[in-house]
Each structure stands twice: as C-alpha cells, then as structure tokens.
Amino acid sequence: xxxxxxxxxxxxxxxxxxxxxxxxxxxxxxxxxxxxxxxxxxxxxxxxxxxxxxxxxxxxxxxxxxxxxxxxxxxxxxxxxxxxxxxxxxxxxxxxxxxxxxxxxxxxxxxxxxxxxxxxxxxxxxxxxxxxxxxxxxxxxxxxxxxxxxxxxxxxxxxxxxxxxxxxxxxxxxxxxxxxxxxxxxxxxxxxxxxxxxxxxxxxxxxxxxxxxxxxxxxxxxxxxxxxxxxxxxxxxxxxxxxxxxxxxxx
Amino acid sequence: xxxxxxxxxxxxxxxxxxxxxxxxxxxxxxxxxxxxxxxxxxxxxxxxxxxxxxxxxxxxxxxxxxxxxxxxxxxxxxxxxxxxxxxxxxxxxxxxxxxxxxxxxxxxxxxxxxxxxxxxxxxxxxxxxxxxxxxxxxxxxxxxxxxxxxxxxxxxxxxxxxxxxxxxxxxxxxxxxxxxxxxxxxxxxxxxxxxxxxxxxxxxxxxxxxxxxxxxxxxxxxxxxxxxxxxxxxxxxxxxxxxxxxxxxxxxxxxxxxxxxxx
Numbered sequence: 001x002x003x004x005x006x007x008x009x010x011x012x013x014x015x016x017x018x019x020x021x022x023x024x025x026x027x028x029x030x031x032x033x034x035x036x037x038x039x040x041x042x043x044x045x046x047x048x049x050x051x052x053x054x055x056x057x058x059x060x061x062x063x064x065x066x067x068x069x070x071x072x073x074x075x076x077x078x079x080x081x082x083x084x085x086x087x088x089x090x091x092x093x094x095x096x097x098x099x100x101x102x103x104x105x106x107x108x109x110x111x112x113x114x115x116x117x118x119x120x121x122x123x124x125x126x127x128x129x130x131x132x133x134x135x136x137x138x139x140x141x142x143x144x145x146x147x148x149x150x151x152x153x154x155x156x157x158x159x160x161x162x163x164x165x166x167x168x169x170x171x172x173x174x175x176x177x178x179x180x181x182x183x184x185x186x187x188x189x190x191x192x193x194x195x196x197x198x199x200x201x202x203x204x205x206x207x208x209x210x211x212x213x214x215x216x217x218x219x220x221x222x223x224x225x226x227x228x229x230x231x232x233x234x235x236x237x238x239x240x241x242x243x244x245x246x247x248x249x250x251x
Numbered sequence: 252x253x254x255x256x257x258x259x260x261x262x263x264x265x266x267x268x269x270x271x272x273x274x275x276x277x278x279x280x281x282x283x284x285x286x287x288x289x290x291x292x293x294x295x296x297x298x299x300x301x302x303x304x305x306x307x308x309x310x311x312x313x314x315x316x317x318x319x320x321x322x323x324x325x326x327x328x329x330x331x332x333x334x335x336x337x338x339x340x341x342x343x344x345x346x347x348x349x350x351x352x353x354x355x356x357x358x359x360x361x362x363x364x365x366x367x368x369x370x371x372x373x374x375x376x377x378x379x380x381x382x383x384x385x386x387x388x389x390x391x392x393x394x395x396x397x398x399x400x401x402x403x404x405x406x407x408x409x410x411x412x413x414x415x416x417x418x419x420x421x422x423x424x425x426x427x428x429x430x431x432x433x434x435x436x437x438x439x440x441x442x443x444x445x446x447x448x449x450x451x452x453x454x455x456x457x458x459x460x461x462x463x464x465x466x467x468x469x470x471x472x473x474x475x476x477x478x479x480x481x482x483x484x485x486x487x488x489x490x491x492x493x494x495x496x497x498x499x500x501x502x503x504x505x506x507x508x509x510x511x512x513x514x
Binding site for chain 1: 293377378381382383385386387388389390391392397
C-alpha cells in the first residue's frame with residue numbers, strides 16, 4: 001500500500017518582479033520519507049522550502065500538510081515542523097541551551113530548569129557535551145553550530161524537518177557526521193524530511209528519494225539508484241558536476 | 252515625437268514615485284502591525300526590561316552630558332544678549348523654558364536615535380540577513396511581538412523618564428553658570444526657576460519624549476527588519492534609521508509645539 005503524503009505541493013508559482021523562481025512545482029513528500037531536492041544555485045530551492053514554511057507567500061498554487069491546505073488559511077503549521085538553517089541561524093543574544101530550548105520556554109512555558117535539562121539531553125543526542133550548553137553561539141565552530149541548530153530543530157519532536165544546505169561550509173568528515181545525525185534524528189522521530197542541497201555526497205547518503213529542480217520546475221524524481229542509472233542529461237550533468245551539458249551557467 | 256518625449260518624462264518621474272508610494276505602503280503596514288502587536292499577548296517582559304535598561308539606564312550619561320552643556324550654553328547666551336535688563340530673573344526662566352520645552356526632549360531624542368536607533372537597526376538587520384528572524388517564525392514566535400513590541404514599549408516609556416532627567420540636569424547646568432560664572436544669588440536663581448516652572452512645559456516635554464521614543468524604536472526596527480544583502484545592507488539600515496528618525500524628530504517637534512500653542 002502506498003504511503004500517505006505528508007506534504008503535497010501542486011502548481012506552485014513564485015516570482016520576484018519579472019524573475020520566475022518557481023514555475024509550477026509539483027512535489028510530494030511521503031510520511032516518514034527523506035526527500036532531497038537538488039539543483040544549482042539560484043534555482044529556487046530555498047524559495048520552495050520558505051513557501052512550505054510560510055516564510056514566503058506563493059503567487060499561486062497549493063501546499064497541503066497532512067491533507068490540509070496551508071496557503072492563505074492562517075494556520076500555524078510550525079508546531080509540526082523543525083528547520084535546520086544553512087547558517088544555523090542561532091540567536092546571538094541567547095546561550096546555546098536557550099537556543100535549543102527556545103520553543104519549550106516560549107511556547108510550552110515549561111520551567112527554565114526543566115527546559116535546560118531537556119536541552120542538554122538533546123545536545124547529547126547530537127554529540128555535544130553538556131558544558132557547551134552555557135556557551136554563546138559565537139563561541140562555537142561551524143560544525144558545532146549546525147549540531148545546535150539540529151538540536152533546536154528536533155527538540156519539540158516535529159513530524160516534518162527541513163534541512164537547508166545542511167553540509168555547506170563544513171569539511172567532508174564533519175559533513176558526514178551531520179549527515180549521520182540527520183538520518184538518526186529523522187529515523188528516531190519517524191519524521192518526514194525535506195532537504196535541499198547541492199552536495200551530492202550528502203544527497204546520496206540521506207535521501208530515500210531525490211527530486212531535481214531546474215528553472216523553477218521539478219524535472220526529475222527517483223531513488224538514488226534510479227538517479228545513477230538515469231539518462232536525463234540535466235541530472236547527469238549536475239551529478240557529474242560538469243560545466244558541459246544542457247545546463248548553462250551564467251558567468 | 253512629443254508623445255514619446257512626454258512618455259519617457261513620465262517614466263522618469265513615475266519610477267521613483269511608484270517606489271516611494273510602495274515604501275510608504277510597506278512602512279504604514281509595518282507601523283500598523285507593530286502597534287497592533289504591542290497590545291497582543293504574549294508579552295515578553297524580560298526582553299522589555301532588557302531594552303528598558305539599554306535605552307534608559309545606559310543612555311543616562313550621554314543625555315546628562317548633552318543637557319548639562321546645553322543648559323550652560325543657554326545661560327551664557329541669554330546673559331550676553333540681555334545683561335542690561337535684569338538678567339538674573341530672565342536667565343533662569345529662559346534656561347528653564349528652553350531646556351524643558353525644547354533642548355532636553357530634542358537633544359535627548361537625537362542622542363538616543365544615534366545610540367539606540369542605530370543599535371536596533373543593526374541588531375534586527377543582522378538577525379534578518381542571518382535568517383534569525385525566519386528561525387523565530389519557524390519556532391512559532393511572532394517577530395513583531397518578540398522583537399519589535401518590547402523595543403517600542405521600552406522606548407515610549409523610558410524616553411519621558413530620560414527627558415525628565417535631562418530637564419533636571421539642564422537646569423542644573425544653567426544654575427552652575429548663573430551662580431559660579433555670572434555671580435547670581437543661588438537662592439534667587441532657584442526661586443526664579445521654581446516661579447517659572449509650569450506644568451505645560453513639563454507635559455509638553457514628556458509628550459514629545461514619548462512620541463520621539465516611538466519614532467526612534469519604529470524607525471530602528473523598520474530599517475533593520477527590511478534590511479537585505481549582508482553587511483552592506485545592515486550598514487545602510489543603520490544609517491537610514493538614524494537619518495530618518497532624526498528628521499522625523501525635528502518635524503514632530505514642530506508639530507507638537509504647534510499643537511500645544513495653537514490651543
């Protein structure tokens with residue numbers, strides 16, 4: 001029996017002035033699935049994720065979460081979601097544990113000591129020692145910031161987790177550590193995940209299914225195995241990282 | 252030929268006009284949203300007190316120094332202009348009126364705009380370009396309630412207190428010059444000051460201060476919130492916040508003064 005769709009996107013359009021960024025995107029993320037959207041810089045991957053999160057309003061189209069329309073309904077869908085931002089987007093004015101426990105303190109209104117204990121537990125889960133909890137984000141390395149961002153994204157046990165370029169700016173070993181943490185966290189929670197990246201090593205490792213976004217449209221979807229065998233020239237050029245092929249790079 | 256020329260003239264005129272009207276629209280929407288969210292829970296008291304301290308307590312030295320020297324200068328200027336007409340009485344009252352009605356509110360507001368408005372724009376601007384504001388939204392926190400409302404409330408409440416502090420220091424500056432430089436009788440100077448003290452002057456200063464506080468916080472938050480493009484964008488937001496709030500302070504200073512005296 002086919003799995004139910006957690007996220008269902010139909011005919012999604014978004015332009016900025018005359019520039020069409022999303023040009024009729026159709027995409028499904030199934031329950032418990034890890035979907036990775038690949039595509040070059042400026043192809044609209046971040047815009048897609050921001051539209052689903054409600055950070056940008058699409059020009060037209062439909063985004064359903066658990067079968068319920070989210071565009072223009074004013075529903076707070078964020079309680080079901082967690083997000084790891086590209087630069088981690090940790091709040092400078094708060095300590096590490098306050099960042100991780102932000103939603104517990106502000107939305108669930110639990111005591112500070114209980115929130116800190118929970119934050120330390122989740123920090124351990126992403127491989128950070130308890131003494132990191134009282135540091136400020138500026139004192140952490142890039143890899144540690146990503147881990148804290150991941151801890152913040154998973155602390156409220158979301159049903160959907162978004163990863164925006166999770167391995168960008170990290171060395172290959174740290175990138176692999178983050179990939180493992182993403183897989184463990186998502187599997188542990190049974191969450192659906194949507195990752196956008198152009199790091200093919202990361203995509204191959206964490207994806208159940210891959211979709212390629214090009215010129216505002218999803219031009220290919222399939223599993224990692226299907227990707228390797230695909231004869232789609234756009235996909236082949238992208239995964240080979242070649243400057244020769246149908247994808248023209250504006251210099 | 253004429254039609255084409257006229258059309259391109261309209262285009263030249265139209266582009267900045269459309270851009271101006273759009274900015275005005277965004278700004279009006281931002282102000283309305285900010286004011287609405289100031290009255291809607293949750294209220295972040297911890298953040299409010301942090302802003303209260305940052306705007307109020309840490310601005311005391313700069314406001315104190317500014318108003319002290321302003322009061323001193325007014326005393327000397329008044330004396331040098333009217334020394335032959337019984338200056339002792341006039342200097343005290345001119346210092347009082349100038350400081351309470353104009354100098355303390357306007358100079359304090361300009362100082363706070365430079366110190367705090369720019370800091371708000373830089374902080375919120377940095378949060379915008381590093382996606383921290385987006386992160387707030389994804390964590391189900393409304394940025395208008397979490398970031399802007401505490402700043403607006405703190406600025407509106409603390410500015411009148413700062414101005415009252417500036418009033419006292421400014422008048423004290425006039426007293427120092429009057430007594431120690433111009434050899435006025437200290438008791439007479441104080442009596443003259445108290446005799447000329449009216450509630451209108453104090454109320455006007457406080458009203459101005461509250462309005463200026465609102466302007467400083469709104470302009471700082473607005474420019475920060477709409478900043479884009481990294482460090483350069485944050486820099487522009489900071490500059491724009493100080494320039495626009497300073498201009499608005501001077502415009503509203505006139506309008507409020509006019510409002511009080513047209514009654």
